[in-house]
Amino acid sequence: MNGFFDIPSDLQHSWAGLIGLHLRESLLPVAAGLLLALPLAQLCVRFRWLYPPVLGLTTVLYAIPSLAFFVVLIDYTGQTELTVMIPLAVYSLVVLVPAIVDGVRSVPQETLAAATAMGFGPVRRYLQVQLPIATPAIVAGLRVAVVSSISLVSVGALIGNQGALGNLLAAAQKYDRPELAVNAVLTMAALAIVCDALLVGLRVLLTPWMPRGARPKAAARPEPLTAKGAAR
Amino acid sequence: MNVLNFVNAFFSDSAHWHGYDGIPQRFWEHVQYSLLALAVAAAIGLPVGLLTGHTGRGGNALALIANAARALPSFGLLVLAVLLIGFGLLPVMIPLVVLAVPPILVTTYEAVRSVDPSPVDAARGMGMRESRILFQVELPVALPLVLSGLRSAAIQIVSTATIAAYVSLGGLGRYIVDGLYQRDYEKVVGGATLVAVLALLTLAVFWAAGRLAVSPGVRRR
Numbered sequence: 001m002n003g004f005f006d007i008p009s010d011l012q013h014s015w016a017g018l019i020g021l022h023l024r025e026s027l028l029p030v031a032a033g034l035l036l037a038l039p040l041a042q043l044c045v046r047f048r049w050l051y052p053p054v055l056g057l058t059t060v061l062y063a064i065p066s067l068a069f070f071v072v073l074i075d076y077t078g079q080t081e082l083t084v085m086i087p088l089a090v091y092s093l094v095v096l097v098p099a100i101v102d103g104v105r106s107v108p109q110e111t112l113a114a115a116t117a118m119g120f121g122p123v124r125r126y127l128q129v130q131l132p133i134a135t136p137a138i139v140a141g142l143r144v145a146v147v148s149s150i151s152l153v154s155v156g157a158l159i160g161n162q163g164a165l166g167n168l169l170a171a172a173q174k175y176d177r178p179e180l181a182v183n184a185v186l187t188m189a190a191l192a193i194v195c196d197a198l199l200v201g202l203r204v205l206l207t208p209w210m211p212r213g214a215r216p217k218a219a220a221r222p223e224p225l226t227a228k229g230a231a232r
Numbered sequence: 233m234n235v236l237n238f239v240n241a242f243f244s245d246s247a248h249w250h251g252y253d254g255i256p257q258r259f260w261e262h263v264q265y266s267l268l269a270l271a272v273a274a275a276i277g278l279p280v281g282l283l284t285g286h287t288g289r290g291g292n293a294l295a296l297i298a299n300a301a302r303a304l305p306s307f308g309l310l311v312l313a314v315l316l317i318g319f320g321l322l323p324v325m326i327p328l329v330v331l332a333v334p335p336i337l338v339t340t341y342e343a344v345r346s347v348d349p350s351p352v353d354a355a356r357g358m359g360m361r362e363s364r365i366l367f368q369v370e371l372p373v374a375l376p377l378v379l380s381g382l383r384s385a386a387i388q389i390v391s392t393a394t395i396a397a398y399v400s401l402g403g404l405g406r407y408i409v410d411g412l413y414q415r416d417y418e419k420v421v422g423g424a425t426l427v428a429v430l431a432l433l434t435l436a437v438f439w440a441a442g443r444l445a446v447s448p449g450v451r452r453r
Contacts, residue, residue: 063387063431065394068408068424072235075417144302151305158398158412169311178315185308192303 004179008171011161015187022164022191025156026149029085033092033145040093041100042126051101058094066091066152070159079160088152092145099141103134136210139203143196150192154184165191235421242422253406255426261402262430265321265393269328270386276329277336277385278378285344285374286366294341298334306331306392314399324396331392332385339381343374375446383438390431394423404430 005015013021044051069087077083107130115129131138154166161167165184172181204210242248249255284290306327313323347370355369371378394405407423410416442451 059387059435060428060432063391063428064424065391065405065408065427067394067405067412068420068427071408071412071420072417072424075234147299147302151303151307154305154307155395157307166305166307169308172315173311176315178312181308181312181315185305185312188305188308189300189303192305193300196299196303 003177004183007168007180008175011167011171015183018165018168019187019191022150022153022188025081025084025162025164026088026153027146027195029088030092030142030145030149032085032089033096034142036089037093037096037100041097041104044097044101045104055098058097061090062094066155067158070156074159079162081162083159084153084156084162088149091152092149095145095148096138096141099137099144100134103137103141104130106137107133132207135206136203139199139206143199146195146199147192150188150195154188238418238421239425242418242425245418248422258402258404258406259426259430262390262393262404262427265324265328265396265401265403266386266389266430266434268321269325269332269389269393270382272325273329273332273336273385273389274382277333277381278340281337281340281378281381282344282366282371285341286362286370288345291341291345294337298338301330301334304330307395310395310399319400321401324393324399324401327395328389328392332389335385335388336381339384340374340378343377343381344370346377347373372447373450376442376450379438379442379445383435386434386438387431390434391427394427 007013007015007018011018040054044054064087066087069090070083073083073086077086111129111133112125115125120129154163154169157163157166157170161170163170165188168180168184172178172184251257280294284294304327309327309330310323313326317323344366351369351373352365355365360368393403394408396403397405397407397409404423404426407419407426411419411421411423
């Protein structure tokens with residue numbers, strides 16, 4: 001592949017520069033989504049009637065195609081990075097809220113009662129008992145959000161070169177150089193896989209009590225099953 | 233409210249309801265692309281997921297493949313496919329199928345894996361063949377989860393099939409892409425609304441399918 005890393009000068013970035021831009025445009029929205037999702041999920045856990053309507057609303061928001069979301073936002077935020085990052089934050093929110101709610105809800109009642117009996121207040125119980133136990137579920141949600149965010153940033157190329165590595169796709173078409181598109185797809189895939197692996201590593205670090213090598217779902221599965229059996 | 237005005241203006245303009253660029257035509261095209269992509273993805277994901285879930289082998293390889301497929305950007309795949317293959321339906325189907333296979337594959341595998349082992353053992357003890365165990369014991373119990381995997385794949389396809397318009401095909405994305413280049417926000421908002429409506433319809437269809445297909449004994453749990 002000749003000229004694989006030969007980025008057209010109109011993009012005003014080197015390959016490494018595009019990667020940095022791409023990471024910023026995709027990871028900042030996920031962080032914003034997480035910050036918004038934590039209190040929202042806690043509200044849904046506290047007030048159970050709130051969860052179904054929130055779930056319905058987020059499903060509708062998730063169904064809005066990213067391109068339409070970008071174009072509508074141009075009216076308010078212009079052709080800027082912010083226009084790309086707001087929809088991505090919303091999509092992350094949509095993925096993270098159910099993940100966090102399910103994770104926090106899966107904390108056994110006995111554990112909560114034990115924490116209360118030990119004199120934990122609601123805030124400390126949330127931070128030191130519920131969140132750590134929900135960590136595997138939250139990280140699973142984060143993995144989905146980060147990977148889809150990295151993929152979706154590229155659509156920003158359509159609204160005035162705001163797509164970081166996606167701009168390479170536009171350039172590939174403009175200059176008829178398919179190798180640039182191959183470069184963009186492979187680099188984005190590599191970024192997604194690396195970020196995914198880093199999140200898995202983060203989970204292993206944050207949950208040292210979980211058995212090594214076991215996948216979190218497999219480890220968590222017996223609990224809901226026995227709980228369901230008891231209810232029957 | 234700005235956006236609501238756009239929606240109202242789009243749907244009350246009678247010119248949007250007729251002809252090859254009318255709402256019924258574009259809606260139908262969108263449904264066709266989505267169904268085709270979902271059918272191809274299900275034809276790949278369901279058998280593999282059922283088989284690996286039944287035997288319990290290859291779970292790690294499956295997770296690896298699904299992760300890699302998820303990492304591939306849909307828009308990038310589309311542009312690449314068009315550059316390499318040329319215009320047509322095939323380059324649009326490639327990213328849609330790549331997008332839809334991982335959720336179907338992984339959920340089906342997990343669904344069959346998480347079936348309570350005692351009825352499976354009982355069926356085997358009664359002398360059922362493996363294929364009958366899979367289709368008459370494991371699949372009915374796993375069906376709600378299998379359907380949820382198909383549902384999330386379908387929603388993602390419906391929302392992503394808009395990119396077909398970027399490579400000169402029809403569908404509801406036509407309004408969004410044309411609206412973008414014509415600076416016609418009415419069209420963009422209208423197209424986005426239609427896609428959201430189609431996604432809600434998809435949810436309704438899967439809810440109805442679940443009511444019809446899932447056995448009442450499984451549903452009650």
